[in-house]
Amino acid sequence: MADPYAPVQRPGPDAAGPEVGGYRLLTKIGEGGMGVVHLARAPDGRRVALKVLRAHVVGDDEARARLAREVASLQRIHSPRVAEVLDADPWGELPFVATRYVPGLSLHEHLRTEGPITGTDLVWFAHGLAEALRAVHAAGVLHRDIKPSNVLLEGRAPVLIDFGLARLAEDSRITHTGWLLGTPGYLAPEILYGDDPTPAADVHAWAATVAFASTGAPPYGRGPAMAVMDRVRRGEHDLSAVDPVLRPLLTECLAPVPHERPSLTEILERLETWQREQLDDGFDDGLDDELDEAAYAEPVTMTMPLAWGLREREDPDDWPMADPATLLDPDAAELPAPRPDRTPLRRWLLTAGGAVSAVLGLVAAPVLALVVLIFGVLALRTASWTASATRERRQIRGAARWYDVPLSALASPWYAAIASWGALVLLAWTSLLVFLLLVVLLLLGAGDQLVLPLLGTAVVAGLWWGPGSGRVRRPATALVRGWSRRPGLAWTAIAALAVLGLALGWAAGTTGPSWEPFAGAPWAEGTLLGHLRR
Structure with a gap:
């Protein structure tokens, strides 16, 4: 069997490329900690994005059963703003997940070539990404890894991809205890303390991604991952260059305490209100209210034991290990106790x-x-x-x-x-x-x-x-x-x-x-x- 983790050359129209689960691999289009993503041709001829999962992700029957449960939940998500799961085989020799193929640039690539998104396009982007998140949450799923590289642009419309870190909302402890999965700068502060994720954590990541779309810079800056995470924990973001229209909303969504962030429903209401106001600006007779690079470097996705401050990578860099307990130990510096949202x-x-x-x-x-x-x-x-x-x-x-x-x-x-x-x-x-x-x-x-x-x-x-x-x-x-x-x-x-x-x-x-x-x-x-x- 051909190695699905090796680069795949783009074949001609009659070429016979390697197959995985009946899907013909055409070319590799991405790679991450969870697996390798290929553009593939399904048995019915349509093109799909096929993620071939790495061995450590599905190392035993328990992990495969967990994957099967997750896929069953992800298949309930149906939205034009989400790359839906079309097929999966958790029990095959090479387990895979097939999703809708989205022929667009990632947000990272778009900003590198076109520059930041501004004006009404930014509000359109923010609203579309919030709609994607609403569809995910409606299926009882948390994405848990919303970031610029996991957002594709199909025209002007964002499409949320890669549910490699998504977990059932009602089974949030499905990952190994004490291990942190995610991307520095987009993880919510409570996740850094090992708390169970909630929809508010996805709201935080949504806001950080929209801020990046507006400025081309991550809101918590760059540098060593532990320094970025410390800024996240303290709520030290920089939104000064964000479009003034969205700055107040994003500031609220990046609040360090989850209960202080607005709900997804409120976010959508405020974005829709702003869009109606823009329509009113174009025409309002008072009668119809209803009308009413380095800079873009890809952040590292990591797997980190919370207690040790180490990451599991093939090419580890030396991280500054100054006082990791202060940065990551929940007992060393706790978030304020959650307060009821009144x-x-x-x-x-x-x-x-x-x-x-x-x-x-x-x-x-x-x-x-x-x-x-x-x-x-x-x-x-x-x-x-x-x-x-x-x-x-x-x-x-x-x-x-x-x-x-x-x-x-x-x-x-x-x-x-x-x-x-x-x-x-x-x-x-x-x-x-x-x-x-x-x-x-x-x-x-x-x-x-x-x-x-x-x-x-x-x-x-x-x-x-x-x-x-x-x-x-x-x-x-x-x-x-x-x-x-x-x-x-x-x-x-x-x-x-x-x-x-x-x-x-x-x-x-x-x-x-x-x-x-x-x-x-x-x-x-x-x-x-x-x-x-x-």
């Missing part, structure tokens, strides 16, 4: 508190509260238009300039005028909704104790979900999200909203609604609307 709770309380306060304000002082809401809608839409214009300028001429803030302030009146048209449409739609609801309530003979709360709820819902409300909802949501990540500020605001709500409820319950500057409700007895009441 950000969603604070975000929910802020949102609900604001909505309830707005409704109670419309019950206690309808006219005054309505005026405040109208000015709030106009302010939020103006801020959205101003922020969109600022981002567009930065995409055209590069990084931020000192004059961006004063220029935005000077241009705010113009953006306020633009925002007012969409605000008028939104207010008109909400007014029609409220009027129709009022007519129905009056015809049903509902009392003021029911009419005002229902109308107040309709006003808030209309302004939040009506046509053109995206430029109200997005800046408001961004503000709430920012506050929720600062516990002191978030709980202060929640307490203030609670006090405001209690005060408004007390005022409405004791003195009744204040219709100043008008004499009374527009449906009071003797008015045209009043005659509708039974």
Whole structure:
């Protein structure tokens, strides 16, 4: 049998190359610690990427059974963003795994030839890679080795490959105890301490890979692997050259503590929000929110015993062994104890508190509260238009300039005028909704104790979900999200909203609604609307 680990020359169309498991090997396209990857022709004629696994990977029946279980799980992954597992033979003389062949450059090669990915292409790349990760996690699998060399570009779209280090999420201790598998600079800090991997570890690797795509440099720098890992453990990354649009999100995803990283769902929501804003920048009439080298050197993949700080390689380099216990021993320097992630709770309380306060304000002082809401809608839409214009300028001429803030302030009146048209449409739609609801309530003979709360709820819902409300909802949501990540500020605001709500409820319950500057409700007895009441 031909040696599948030896280089394979590209054969002619009628040449008979070596075979593994019925697959004709055409040429070697990659090699790693887990095995050698060949471009191969399947029995049905299609081309596949065939990984022939090394002997130490499947050295016994237990390892082969483990591989069979893993392959069975990986075959549940179906996504255009993932090179799916098509076939495998864990029990053959030469065990292999066949995956979809992706005819594209790796992210490393792409950056070496084309340079960093920028602007909307970067957000597209980040979103596509996050979608791939979502498909992986949905199958109950962790990838555990997301890095630039494991991302291929099929056109502009990223495709995640090489699940050589992936393991079932529910069987995270499947590797040898005390051994670290992964790539320095892309491993999450908790993995360096020997903790069980979680989806948050893949989120960390996703962010490091996106940062590399934006700058062409790994976020934790280069140098000896142990020095890189020490920077990872301390959270000492450099994102100063990353596109400003994604820098805040990547900073959060590279947090040293897993619970402080956003979830994959939140990452996708924020990326989709940014993409909708870009579409709005191109056309927004306020009516349709739904439209709304050395430098690139390949990092070393290693197998390392955690306790000793040594790696298993055919060509080991001398690593600086200064105090490896401090760098890698979990007992020498522990991560902060994981804290419950209360950000969603604070975000929910802020949102609900604001909505309830707005409704109670419309019950206690309808006219005054309505005026405040109208000015709030106009302010939020103006801020959205101003922020969109600022981002567009930065995409055209590069990084931020000192004059961006004063220029935005000077241009705010113009953006306020633009925002007012969409605000008028939104207010008109909400007014029609409220009027129709009022007519129905009056015809049903509902009392003021029911009419005002229902109308107040309709006003808030209309302004939040009506046509053109995206430029109200997005800046408001961004503000709430920012506050929720600062516990002191978030709980202060929640307490203030609670006090405001209690005060408004007390005022409405004791003195009744204040219709100043008008004499009374527009449906009071003797008015045209009043005659509708039974």
